[in-house]
Amino acid sequence: MSPMLFADFTVFVLSLLVGFEVISKVPATLHTPLMSGANAIHGVVLVGVMLLAATTNSAVGYVLLFVAAAFAAMNVTGGYLVTDRMLEMFKARPRDVRK
Amino acid sequence: MSGLDTTTHLVYLLSAVCFVVGLHLMNSPATARRGNQVSAAGMTLAILTTVVVLADDKSSTATALAVLVLGAAVGAIAGAITARRIAMTAMPQLVSVLNAVGGGAAALIALGDAIHHHGSLPLAQVPVSTTLTTFLDLLIGGVTFSGSVVAAGKLAGRIPGRPIVFRGGHWANLGLFLVALACGLTYTARHGGVPVLVILVLAALALGVLGTLPIGGADMPVVISLLNAFTGTAVAMAGFVLSSTPLIIAGALVGAAGAILTKLMADAMNRSLLSIVAGGFGTGDGGAAAAPPPGGTVREATPDDAALQLAYASRVVIVPGYGLAAAQAQHELVALAQALDENGVDVSYGIHPVAGRMPGHMNVLLSEANAPYTQLKDLEEINRVFPTTDVVLVVGANDVTNPAARRPGNAVSGMPILDVDHAKSVLVIKRSMASGYAGIDNELYTNPRTAMLFGDAKAVLANLNSALTAYITAGPG
Numbered sequence: 016m017s018p019m020l021f022a023d024f025t026v027f028v029l030s031l032l033v034g035f036e037v038i039s040k041v042p043a044t045l046h047t048p049l050m051s052g053a054n055a056i057h058g059v060v061l062v063g064v065m066l067l068a069a070t071t072n073s074a075v076g077y078v079l080l081f082v083a084a085a086f087a088a089m090n091v092t093g094g095y096l097v098t099d100r101m102l103e104m105f106k107a108r109p110r111d112v113r114k
Numbered sequence: 115m116s117g118l119d120t121t122t123h124l125v126y127l128l129s130a131v132c133f134v135v136g137l138h139l140m141n142s143p144a145t146a147r148r149g150n151q152v153s154a155a156g157m158t159l160a161i162l163t164t165v166v167v168l169a170d171d172k173s174s175t176a177t178a179l180a181v182l183v184l185g186a187a188v189g190a191i192a193g194a195i196t197a198r199r200i201a202m203t204a205m206p207q208l209v210s211v212l213n214a215v216g217g218g219a220a221a222l223i224a225l226g227d228a229i230h231h232h233g234s235l236p237l238a239q240v241p242v243s244t245t246l247t248t249f250l251d252l253l254i255g256g257v258t259f260s261g262s263v264v265a266a267g268k269l270a271g272r273i274p275g276r277p278i279v280f281r282g283g284h285w286a287n288l289g290l291f292l293v294a295l296a297c298g299l300t301y302t303a304r305h306g307g308v309p310v311l312v313i314l315v316l317a318a319l320a321l322g323v324l325g326t327l328p329i330g331g332a333d334m335p336v337v338i339s340l341l342n343a344f345t346g347t348a349v350a351m352a353g354f355v356l357s358s359t360p361l362i363i364a365g366a367l368v369g370a371a372g373a374i375l376t377k378l379m380a381d382a383m384n385r386s387l388l389s390i391v392a393g394g395f396g397t398g399d400g401g402a403a404a405a406p407p408p409g410g411t412v413r414e415a416t417p418d419d420a421a422l423q424l425a426y427a428s429r430v431v432i433v434p435g436y437g438l439a440a441a442q443a444q445h446e447l448v449a450l451a452q453a454l455d456e457n458g459v460d461v462s463y464g465i466h467p468v469a470g471r472m473p474g475h476m477n478v479l480l481s482e483a484n485a486p487y488t489q490l491k492d493l494e495e496i497n498r499v500f501p502t503t504d505v506v507l508v509v510g511a512n513d514v515t516n517p518a519a520r521r522p523g524n525a526v527s528g529m530p531i532l533d534v535d536h537a538k539s540v541l542v543i544k545r546s547m548a549s550g551y552a553g554i555d556n557e558l559y560t561n562p563r564t565a566m567l568f569g570d571a572k573a574v575l576a577n578l579n580s581a582l583t584a585y586i587t588a589g590p591g
Contacts, residue, residue: 020243020354023362027350030130030363034370037137042492046375047205047474049140050342052150053371054212056133057342057349059157059364060219061186065164066356067223068182069174070230077181079229083222084185085192086215091161093193093212095154100197101205102147104481 048101055094061087118170123359125163130363132156137367143487160360189215202482203439206475207269210338213345214262220348220365221255221315224248224355228311237304244355249298251351252311256318257325258344264326265337275331277393283328284392290321328393332513335468335475336379336390343372379468385529412547415565417574420541421581424450427504429460431496433532434476435469437510437544437571446575447509448483453582462489464496464506464532466514493530503537508558510543510571516556525554540564543574 016024038049064083071080133156139149168174193212200208228248231240267273297314300306329337350365352358380387415423424430432451438444451461463485465476477490491499500506508515515534519526534540535558542564547555558564567574 016243017241019357020241023354023357023359026359027354027362027366030350030366031370033134034137034367035374037134037367038371038374042141042143045140045143045146045474045477046378047209047478048146048150049137049371049474050339050375051205051209051212052137052140052153053346053368054209054216054342055150055157056137056153056364057216057220057345057368059129059133059160059360060216060223060349060352062160062164063223063349063352063356063358063361064186064219065161065168065182066358067226067230068178069168069171071178071181071226072175073229073233076226076229077177079222079226080178081181081185083219083226084182085189086219086222088186088189089193089196090189090212090216090219091157091193092190093197093208094216095150095157096194096197097200097205097208097212098150099147099154101202101478101481102150104478104484 048098051094051098051101055091055098058087058091058094061091063087118166122163122167125159126360129156129160129163129360132159133364133367137371201442202444202479203442204270205478206334206338206470207266210262210266210269210341213338213342214259214266217255217258217262217341217345217348220345220352221252221259221318223352224251224255225311225315227355228308232308237307240304242302242304245304246302247351247354248311249302249314251348251355252314253294253298253318254344254351255348256315257322258341258348260319260322261326261344262322262338262341264323265334265341268326268331269334273327275334277330278327279393283324287321287324290317290324293317294321325391325393329390330393332468333385333390333393335470336376336385336387339372339376339379340387340391341372343369343376346370346372412559413562413565415541415567417567417577417581420565420567421578421585423505423539423541424454424459424507424578425457425582425585427454427459429499429503429505430454430462431499431503431506431534431537432461432463433469433506433508433511433515433534434463434465434480435509435511435514437512439470439475439479439510441510441571443509443570443572443575444479444483446572446579448480448485450575450579450582451485451489453579453586457586462491462496462499464491464493464499464534466493466511466532467530469511469514493532497533497536500533500536504539506534506537506540508534508540508542508544509575510545512544512556513554515558516554517561518554518557534558535561535563538563541567543567543569543571545570 064087068080132152136149136153139145268275294314294317297310301310346365346368350362353361353365455461469476513526515532516526517535518524519529519531
C-alpha cells in the first residue's frame with residue numbers, strides 16, 4: 016500500500032464514522048429532506064467526471080464522458096434545488112406561538 | 115506540491131467541511147435549509163476549484179472539454195427544470211432518479227478511466243488498488259443505476275408496485291452476482307481488460323433490475339435508502355480510482371447516511387433488511403391467519419355526521435398515509451385541521467415512520483400545505499395520546515393502523531403500528547375496502563367504533579370542510 020493510498024483509505028474510514036455520528040441524530044421529520052440532501056452531496060461525482068475529462072481522448076471515451084457529465088450535473092442541480100424546495104416548507108408558523 | 119496543488123487541496127478540504135457542517139445543520143427543522151445551502155456552497159467551491167485545475171492542466175483535449183461542458187449543461191438544465199416543476203407528491207421517485215444518475219455517473223467514471231488505461235498503459239502496470247476499486251465502482255454503480263430506475267418506476271406507477279416474483283429469481287440473482295464477481299476478480303487480478311468490465315457492467319445492471327422487481331411498493335422507502343447508501347459507496351470508489359479526496363469524503367458521508375437511514379426504516383417496520391431484499395412481501399401469503407372475524411360489518415358515515423363528530427371533539431388526531439399523497443389532498447386536510455383548531459379543537463397529526471413512500475414523506479406534504487411542524491407527532495409520542503383522543507381521522511393510511519400487527523402469523527406481524535383503535539372513535543377516509551401494500555384486510559374497519567367515508571381523499575375532505583364550515587357559521591346549537 017502506497018502512502019497516498021493509505022492516506023485515502025484513512026480519510027474514507029474516518030468520513031464513514033463522521034457520517035454515522037452526524038446523521039444518527041436527525042429526527043424522523045427530516046428524513047426525506049436528509050435523504051435528498053445526501054443525494055445532492057454525492058453529486059460531487061461531477062468533480063470526478065471533470066477529472067476524467069482531463070484524460071479522455073477516444074471516441075468511446077467522449078460518449079461516456081458526455082453521459083457521465085449530464086448524469087452528474089443533473090444529480091447536483093436537481094439534488095440541491097429539490098432539497099431546498101422541501102426545506103423551504105419547514106418553517107415554524109407564526110400562528111404556533113399564539114395563545 | 116506546487117502552490118496551486120496546495121491551494122486546491124485546501125479548498126477541497128473546505129468543501130468537505132461544508133458537507134459535514136451542512137449535514138449537521140440538518141439536525142433541526144429550524145436550521146435545515148441553511149444546512150443545505152452550506153452544503154451547496156461547498157459543492158460550488160469544489161466544482162470551481164476543479165475548473166481551475168482543468169484550466170491549468172494543459173493535457174486535456176479541446177473535444178473533451180467541449181463534451182464535458184455540453185453534457186454538464188444538458189444535465190444541469192434537466193435537473194433544474196425537473197426539480198422546480200415536480201409535484202411534492204412525486205418527490206420520492208425524483209430522489210430515486212437522481213440517485214440513479216449519481217450511481218450511473220460514478221460507474222461511468224470507472225469505465226472511462228479503464229478505457230483510458232486500456233489505450234495508454236498495459237493492464238499489468240495498473241495498481242491493484244485501482245483495478246479493485248474499478249470493479250467495486252462498476253458493480254455497485256451498475257446495480258444502483260438500474261435498481262433506482264426500477265424503484266422510481268414502481269413509485270411512479272409505471273411498473274406495478276406489487277412484488278414481481280418469478281420462479282428461480284433468487285438463483286438468477288445469485289448467478290448474475292457470481293458472473294459479476296468472477297469478472298471483477300479477473301479484472302482485479304489484472305486480466306481480461308475492458309471486455310471483462312463490459313460483462314461486469316451488464317451483469318450488474320441485470321442484477322439491479324431483477325433484485326428490485328420482487329420488492330413490494332411498501333418496502334420501496336427502505337430500498338431507496340439502501341440504494342442511496344450504494345451510490346455514496348460507488349462515488350467513494352470512483353474517488354479511489356481517480357485518487358480524488360472530495361469524492362472519497364462525500365461518498366463515505368453519504369454511504370453512512372444511507373446506511374443509518376436504511377436501518378432506522380427497517381427497524382420502524384420491524385423487518386430485517388435481509389427479508390426486505392429477499393422480496394415477495396405483500397403477496398398476502400399470511401392472509402389466512404389475519405382474516406378478520408367473519409361477519410364483521412362495516413359502518414359508513416356521511417360527511418355531515420363526520421363533520422359534526424369532529425366539531426364536537428376536544429381532541430382530534432389525524433393519521434395521514436399514502437392515500438393522501440396519491441389524492442394530492444394535503445391542502446384540504448390542513449384547511450380542515452386549521453378550521454378545527456380555530457374552533458378550539460386540539461388537533462395533531464400522528465405520523466408513522468413509514469407512512470407514504472419515504473421516511474418523512476408525510477411531513478414534507480403537510481409542511482407544503484403549511485401545517486405547523488409542532489403539530490406533527492411521531493409514533494411513540496402520538497400513541498400516548500390516542501387513549502384520550504375523541505376522534506381519529508385516518509386519511510389514506512392502511513397497514514400502519516392494522517391491529518393485526520399485534521398478533522403473530524400475518525404479513526404485518528410485529529410492525530409497530532399507530533394504536534388508533536385505542537381512541538374513542540375512528541373515521542377512515544378510503545377509496546375502497548381494498549387492502550394495502552401488505553395485501554391483508556384491516557380489521558380496524560370492522561371495529562364497531564370505526565366509521566368509513568368512502569371516496570377520493572380530496573373530494574371527501576372538501577365535503578367535510580364545507581359541512582364543518584356550514585356547522586360552525588350556523589353556530590353550535
